[in-house]
Amino acid sequence: MPDRKGRLEGKVAIVTGAGSSGPGVGNGKAAAVLFAREGARVLLVDAVLERAEETLSMIAGEGGEASCFQANVINAGDCARMVDAAVERYGRLDILDNNVGISRRGTVVEVSEEDWDHVMAVNVKSIVLSSKYAIPRMIESGDGGCIINISSIAGLRAHSSTPYTASKAAVIGLTMSMAADHGPDGIRVNCIAPGLVYSPMVAPRMDDDLRRIRQNASPLRTEGDSWDIGYAALYLASDEARWVNGVTLPVDAGLTAVSPVTYQTLSQQQYQQPT
Numbered sequence: 001m002p003d004r005k006g007r008l009e010g011k012v013a014i015v016t017g018a019g020s021s022g023p024g025v026g027n028g029k030a031a032a033v034l035f036a037r038e039g040a041r042v043l044l045v046d047a048v049l050e051r052a053e054e055t056l057s058m059i060a061g062e063g064g065e066a067s068c069f070q071a072n073v074i075n076a077g078d079c080a081r082m083v084d085a086a087v088e089r090y091g092r093l094d095i096l097d098n099n100v101g102i103s104r105r106g107t108v109v110e111v112s113e114e115d116w117d118h119v120m121a122v123n124v125k126s127i128v129l130s131s132k133y134a135i136p137r138m139i140e141s142g143d144g145g146c147i148i149n150i151s152s153i154a155g156l157r158a159h160s161s162t163p164y165t166a167s168k169a170a171v172i173g174l175t176m177s178m179a180a181d182h183g184p185d186g187i188r189v190n191c192i193a194p195g196l197v198y199s200p201m202v203a204p205r206m207d208d209d210l211r212r213i214r215q216n217a218s219p220l221r222t223e224g225d226s227w228d229i230g231y232a233a234l235y236l237a238s239d240e241a242r243w244v245n246g247v248t249l250p251v252d253a254g255l256t257a258v259s260p261v262t263y264q265t266l267s268q269q270q271y272q273q274p275t
């Protein structure tokens with residue numbers, strides 16, 4: 001059998017929000033671990049260094065190569081230093097996973113100006129700033145590059161949080177615009193819209209009943225986790241996706257493919273039919 005090379009062998013990746021906000025594995029951590037498993041050297045960026053260090057110990061334990069960098073990606077200076085650090089440590093930059101994101105609840109009537117600005121800064125401006133410094137270095141490396149923006153199905157359908165939905169819809173628009181602008185430089189820009197994933201980010205708000213409701217809402221009727229999102233990021237980061245550009249990929253067990261009212265009604269009728 002020929003030697004199996006990793007799907008990201010020789011590549012250098014930055015993952016923002018590479019730690020997890022609670023125990024377990026979140027979307028950023030899963031992507032970072034999978035990138036490293038497939039041969040990438042990964043800069044693990046997080047505002048909370050200890051969280052990135054947990055991801056590092058997982059990667060190091062598997063024999064992968066990574067290092068931590070503390071940054072708040074809503075600051076231009078931090079984003080510039082983050083990109084410089086990746087290139088100084090590893091010699092090039094190929095992949096940027098813009099994973100950082102937060103939520104604040106509220107309608108337009110309820111949301112404070114401060115919360116609105118903060119969600120927009122963390123979820124949207126961080127992508128602009130990180131990409132602003134990353135793209136020129138990707139171009140320098142001569143092989144193009146790949147950017148993955150993490151949105152949410154909340155960017156495709158109204159959710160229970162106006163600032164979150166608005167910011168995640170902006171990420172989808174940003175993705176298309178970046179893909180159009182930087183495609184000629186060989187830089188692919190794609191987006192993942194995670195569905196109702198059970199992850200450290202949402203776990204504190206979940207009880208068993210809510211988890212079951214979320215699980216049964218989608219056609220697959222199974223619960224997704226952050227590895228599902230990480231594997232989608234891995235595909236988009238790999239050369240297997242070399243002709244995929246400007247797309248938003250829902251990873252949601254089919255939830256956004258269905259019309260809620262008819263789907264729920266038909267499902268109930270189906271359950272009532274004698275077998």
Ligand SMILES: NC(=O)c1ccc[n+]([C@@H]2O[C@H](COP(=O)([O-])OP(=O)(O)OC[C@H]3O[C@@H](n4cnc5c(N)ncnc54)[C@H](O)[C@@H]3O)[C@@H](O)[C@H]2O)c1
Nearest residue numbers: 017019020021026027028047072073100101152194197199
């Ligand atoms: N159920 C879900 O988990 C779900 C569903 C849909 C979309 N998403 C999206 O997935 C992404 C995050 O997923 P996760 O599971 O990795 O989340 P997480 O909360 O577990 O981890 C995110 C990490 O980002 C870091 N962070 C937050 N703000 C930062 C900043 N300004 N600068 C640097 N680091 C910062 C945090 O310290 C944390 O370690 C977000 O964009 C989120 O909106 C998640």
